[in-house]
Amino acid sequence: MSTTRRTFLKTGAAITAMPFIHALPAAAGSGDTLVAVTAQTINSLDLHRTGTNRASYAVAINCYDRLVTFGTKEAPGGGLSYDYATLEPELAESWTISDDGMVITFTLKDATFQDGSPVTAEDVKWSFDRAVTVGGFPTVQMKAGGLERPDQFEAVDAKTFVVKLDRPSKLSLPDLAVPVPFIINATLAKANATADDPWAMEYLHKNTIGSGAYKVTRWDAGQQLVYERNESWVGGPVPSYARVIMREVPSAATQRALVERGDVQVAFDIPDKDAAELADKLTVYSTPVENCIHTLCLNTIFEPFRDTNVRKAIAAVVPYEAIFQAAAYGRGAPLWGGPAEITDTAWPRKSPYATDPATAQEFVAASAYPDGFETTLSIATDLASWMEPAALLIQEAVAKIGITVELEKIPGANWRTASLVEKRLPMHLENFGGWLNTPDYYFFWAYQKDHLFNSSNYFNEEVEALTNETLHMAMDDPEYAPKIKRMFEIAFEDLPRIPLYQPALNVAVNGASGYEFWFHRQLDIRSLSPASA
Amino acid sequence: MGARGTAIGLRIAQAIPVLFGVIVISFLLTRALPGDPAAQFAGAMATPESIEQVRTSLGLDKPLVQQFGLYLGQLARGDLGQSVSTGQPVVSELASRLPASLELTLFALILSCAVAIPLGVLAATRPGSWVDQLCRLLVTAGVSLPTFFTGIMLVYVFYYLLGIAPSPLGRLDFIYLDPPHVTGFFLIDAALAGDWETWFGALRQLILPGVTLALFTLAPIARMTRAAMLSALSADYVRTARAAGLAPRKVLYGYAFRNALLPVVTTLGMVFSFVLGANVLVEKVFAWPGIGSYAVEALVVSDYAAVQGFVLSMALLFVLLNLLIDLAYSVIDPRFGTSAK
Numbered sequence: 001m002s003t004t005r006r007t008f009l010k011t012g013a014a015i016t017a018m019p020f021i022h023a024l025p026a027a028a029g030s031g032d033t034l035v036a037v038t039a040q041t042i043n044s045l046d047l048h049r050t051g052t053n054r055a056s057y058a059v060a061i062n063c064y065d066r067l068v069t070f071g072t073k074e075a076p077g078g079g080l081s082y083d084y085a086t087l088e089p090e091l092a093e094s095w096t097i098s099d100d101g102m103v104i105t106f107t108l109k110d111a112t113f114q115d116g117s118p119v120t121a122e123d124v125k126w127s128f129d130r131a132v133t134v135g136g137f138p139t140v141q142m143k144a145g146g147l148e149r150p151d152q153f154e155a156v157d158a159k160t161f162v163v164k165l166d167r168p169s170k171l172s173l174p175d176l177a178v179p180v181p182f183i184i185n186a187t188l189a190k191a192n193a194t195a196d197d198p199w200a201m202e203y204l205h206k207n208t209i210g211s212g213a214y215k216v217t218r219w220d221a222g223q224q225l226v227y228e229r230n231e232s233w234v235g236g237p238v239p240s241y242a243r244v245i246m247r248e249v250p251s252a253a254t255q256r257a258l259v260e261r262g263d264v265q266v267a268f269d270i271p272d273k274d275a276a277e278l279a280d281k282l283t284v285y286s287t288p289v290e291n292c293i294h295t296l297c298l299n300t301i302f303e304p305f306r307d308t309n310v311r312k313a314i315a316a317v318v319p320y321e322a323i324f325q326a327a328a329y330g331r332g333a334p335l336w337g338g339p340a341e342i343t344d345t346a347w348p349r350k351s352p353y354a355t356d357p358a359t360a361q362e363f364v365a366a367s368a369y370p371d372g373f374e375t376t377l378s379i380a381t382d383l384a385s386w387m388e389p390a391a392l393l394i395q396e397a398v399a400k401i402g403i404t405v406e407l408e409k410i411p412g413a414n415w416r417t418a419s420l421v422e423k424r425l426p427m428h429l430e431n432f433g434g435w436l437n438t439p440d441y442y443f444f445w446a447y448q449k450d451h452l453f454n455s456s457n458y459f460n461e462e463v464e465a466l467t468n469e470t471l472h473m474a475m476d477d478p479e480y481a482p483k484i485k486r487m488f489e490i491a492f493e494d495l496p497r498i499p500l501y502q503p504a505l506n507v508a509v510n511g512a513s514g515y516e517f518w519f520h521r522q523l524d525i526r527s528l529s530p531a532s533a
Numbered sequence: 534m535g536a537r538g539t540a541i542g543l544r545i546a547q548a549i550p551v552l553f554g555v556i557v558i559s560f561l562l563t564r565a566l567p568g569d570p571a572a573q574f575a576g577a578m579a580t581p582e583s584i585e586q587v588r589t590s591l592g593l594d595k596p597l598v599q600q601f602g603l604y605l606g607q608l609a610r611g612d613l614g615q616s617v618s619t620g621q622p623v624v625s626e627l628a629s630r631l632p633a634s635l636e637l638t639l640f641a642l643i644l645s646c647a648v649a650i651p652l653g654v655l656a657a658t659r660p661g662s663w664v665d666q667l668c669r670l671l672v673t674a675g676v677s678l679p680t681f682f683t684g685i686m687l688v689y690v691f692y693y694l695l696g697i698a699p700s701p702l703g704r705l706d707f708i709y710l711d712p713p714h715v716t717g718f719f720l721i722d723a724a725l726a727g728d729w730e731t732w733f734g735a736l737r738q739l740i741l742p743g744v745t746l747a748l749f750t751l752a753p754i755a756r757m758t759r760a761a762m763l764s765a766l767s768a769d770y771v772r773t774a775r776a777a778g779l780a781p782r783k784v785l786y787g788y789a790f791r792n793a794l795l796p797v798v799t800t801l802g803m804v805f806s807f808v809l810g811a812n813v814l815v816e817k818v819f820a821w822p823g824i825g826s827y828a829v830e831a832l833v834v835s836d837y838a839a840v841q842g843f844v845l846s847m848a849l850l851f852v853l854l855n856l857l858i859d860l861a862y863s864v865i866d867p868r869f870g871t872s873a874k
Contacts, residue, residue: 043618049620051620139583140580140583220822221621222826247820249702253685254818254820257692413569414835
């Protein structure tokens, strides 16, 4: 019986309809199907669920529409990248902002969900209500754009959706283009909701009911995800591939063998080492992750690091180039040796420090610890690929200025608690990347008192004030640039975080084109096409 | 048969306190893990409030005793809870992943026994010969090569260089459909469905990881067979049998081998348990959707339900395995269950 089923599939008669389809590898090369491998596990089809991991954001991107999306530009390191500076329509046809900046009115396109029902403003409202109500990550992310309560959203008529803000903010519109505020088929969702589960979390966990470019037709947790194209997608140009298979392959060596032999077209998010070695043979995109910095953090509530001169001494002795080569194989972007004077608001930017042992000695001599001290440098075991070489090089370098460092490795879940929640690590490595690509947004998370990524316990009244003032301010406001520059000056003077380098997202491609880098660091399959096309 | 039945019944009864102990210990140990699952699952941009929200929604704000009570209640209903990291009920995850690991492990063990036992017997009957040397070489190689290294080497040679092995992409290549689910063992399910094309496809995928694991398990089995055979062959009853003029074949297989099997079966049980553990690395190399990688990932993110479910199912498996080994004794050794044992 199953033989006849396969024969039926092989004829191609069921190509778009069958949910259980497997493509022949030969067909993968023919332009109909793309196979991509990644080491990440997708653990839910619903980004709003508690515990949904980063890899699953790809589903929200590929299977659902948002009202708006970002444009496209040439990326440093080759290929394309999203463009934070331009907002483009996705599900919204157009939008207007009131003169006081408090009301945004969207007009929706004539779009349909994948079950054929039309997308209405009511669906948008229900989806936004869900995002701000369910708690956890989606609610926090919505809040970043000033979207906090269901009463801020209104479906005026079937095609008109209104967002009312408490204050005008430059982050509101871009925040609608991140993966979180995706538009769900509310009628279908409500039909599968229960009294205990009013937001249909169970149903959406396993079903994609959007109006996006693809839908998930098969999800074998821990193994693979199969996307089928939505032929009537209106959010953008219809994608080239009818079917995309994402396979999970944890071993980097296996991923390499597969993509080199051309059995898969994309190896997504591969280690820097493999990217550096594969670059000679295949197309490898290594895009520096925007608004993301690998840093050495010095916890300002611990005694030796309360002394600014100690922090500066360490910043002057860190072997930046050696770390960049050993930990990142030269992939990404250097963030040291920048000009002393700050003339623009570019971020991430090079710090004014460079490896200079003589200067480091001067700072040590001027500090309260001229004879050095002992401390602990903590790293996470699951990020050991970059943290371990970096930590060893730092340990060796600071020994030259009399600082004895003991390395401490902290495993998995405990790392997060120790570094970010309890903020109890004196000296540690950390990385943070903000989705909303402005320096003030980075400062909000990483330099403001008690905020999650401020693992150095940094507090400076002026930085607090400047961040609060600039966070929602328009970037063309005449006051914006001077305030941002002042923020940079203080950050490099106080130095709770020493920038090391900007990490890269590495993608090896063999037989496909159109790869586009996104801030969410997941594979956007919509723009991919066969290499010959 | 009565004494034997009682002995078996006693063995089963002994499993109950063991299992309860496992439940208590796995519960307490997961709570003693240093990580905070609420902070882990609240996501990248967690605020203190959202971490608290997650803590409440996972029921982690309740006192430990109450959590344990709830857990026991769940277990009584056959519910192992919901894994937060994978978003699936633990029961269904285990049901889909355990057969994958077991199929691989059993395949490797059968492969390994098929080579190791005859090799051990031959080496014992001809000490110092080339067969004995070959046995020593294989044993040394098997123990000294780490499984992930063997796995990567095999992939490199047979898939990457020669192109004769299928892509190392888990249990089935894209061409095939999963066979209808009966046991979860693809070879059995495909055979039951009469779908020999899929059966062959599943077998192809099994060969490289199976050989990797078999190389690893070869050593203890071959060594134990050789040693047990040597001691059996020098035993009095073999000398007596020989002196009585029994045929060499009868002496070798009827007396020596049968007695040598007892320690071999014991070793097999131990090998089986440590191979299930050693599976993790092989599963990673071959993208095998097994239980090992699942457990490790659950542990790393403090996913309580998944870890407890894994420990419990492993405990059940080993209780069952030990029972099976005891039953195997009863078949091999007629003294089993009698006072003379």
